[in-house]
Amino acid sequence: MKTSYDVIVVGASNAGLSAALVLGRACRSVLVLDGGPPRNAPADAAHGFLTRDGTLPAELLRIAREQLIPYGVEVRPVAAAGARALPEGFQVELAGGELVEARRLLLASGVRDLLPEVPGLRERWGQSVHHCPYCHGWEVRDEPIAVYGRGDMAFHQAVLLHHWSPDLVLLTGGPAEMTADQRHQLSALGIEVIESAVERLEGPGPQLQRVVFQGGGSLARSALFVGPRQEQRSTLPTELGCACTEDGVYVNTQPGGQTSVPGVYAAGDMTGPLQQVAQAVAGGALAAATLNNELIFADARRQAVATGR
Numbered sequence: 001m002k003t004s005y006d007v008i009v010v011g012a013s014n015a016g017l018s019a020a021l022v023l024g025r026a027c028r029s030v031l032v033l034d035g036g037p038p039r040n041a042p043a044d045a046a047h048g049f050l051t052r053d054g055t056l057p058a059e060l061l062r063i064a065r066e067q068l069i070p071y072g073v074e075v076r077p078v079a080a081a082g083a084r085a086l087p088e089g090f091q092v093e094l095a096g097g098e099l100v101e102a103r104r105l106l107l108a109s110g111v112r113d114l115l116p117e118v119p120g121l122r123e124r125w126g127q128s129v130h131h132c133p134y135c136h137g138w139e140v141r142d143e144p145i146a147v148y149g150r151g152d153m154a155f156h157q158a159v160l161l162h163h164w165s166p167d168l169v170l171l172t173g174g175p176a177e178m179t180a181d182q183r184h185q186l187s188a189l190g191i192e193v194i195e196s197a198v199e200r201l202e203g204p205g206p207q208l209q210r211v212v213f214q215g216g217g218s219l220a221r222s223a224l225f226v227g228p229r230q231e232q233r234s235t236l237p238t239e240l241g242c243a244c245t246e247d248g249v250y251v252n253t254q255p256g257g258q259t260s261v262p263g264v265y266a267a268g269d270m271t272g273p274l275q276q277v278a279q280a281v282a283g284g285a286l287a288a289a290t291l292n293n294e295l296i297f298a299d300a301r302r303q304a305v306a307t308g309r
Contacts, residue, residue: 012038014268018267021064021073022284023106035079081093108270155185168190251270256287
């Protein structure tokens with residue numbers, strides 16, 4: 001195995017493999033580091049991806065890896081443990097201590113969902129507990145749905161999901177933390193706000209059947225949507241000094257995926273809250289093309305200087 005590459009891609013899900021495909025076809029030497037299962041691994045299917053709607057997430061990645069083979073892209077099942085800038089490029093430490101180098105880095109390491117600590121919720125995550133109506137709304141259209149959360153995020157999610165099902169309630173697990181205007185809009189849509197504390201979720205296997213409240217009482221629901229807080233899955237953006245959004249959750253990027261650190265690009269879920277397979281694939285492809293263009297013109301300028309022209 002090589003120890004020096006044109007580009008190291010950190011992350012082997014949809015954004016990272018999409019970037020690797022573009023870079024491989026651009027005749028670049030590429031190493032992809034696979035740090036573990038993707039965020040959507042618990043889901044039964046990935047949706048909204050043209051020609052692949054309803055495909056298992058693992059199958060999408062299998063096809064993607066297979067299509068990298070003709071281009072010599074190297075994929076290793078190992079996480080990046082650290083990274084630092086060099087005078088000409090970057091050095092990445094792999095889990096286990098091996099050091100590899102690249103002229104450029106493309107981060108696609110994703111985010112980690114910080115799920116509410118409600119018994120029965122984590123076990124149903126990706127099955128009957130979801131986060132995105134565009135990813136999973138069709139499958140539960142017109143069914144009894146609940147949104148769990150407080151404040152602006154929960155209000156926004158409840159109004160959105162009302163489009164998929166009018167049988168909708170908002171569970172806040174305590175004070176709703178909403179304005180009078182927000183409450184009025186929810187009432188106008190027929191969305192009941194229940195502020196009772198949620199004790200647990202129940203149902204056969206991964207299928208939600210009811211929400212049980214503390215102190216007694218339950219509510220029959222077949223799906224629940226949450227907007228979980230998130231954090232970066234990798235420490236590399238911080239180690240490298242990449243600027244983040246004001247809330248500190250996502251990595252700031254320019255339209256082509258460039259971060260605030262020259263030579264470091266980012267794509268996929270780690271760059272913002274719009275998190276769908278199609279968007280991750282598009283973001284990875286755009287970042288890879290932008291990165292490759294930058295390398296081409298940097299080499300052209302270096303060649304011109306070397307020849308004195």
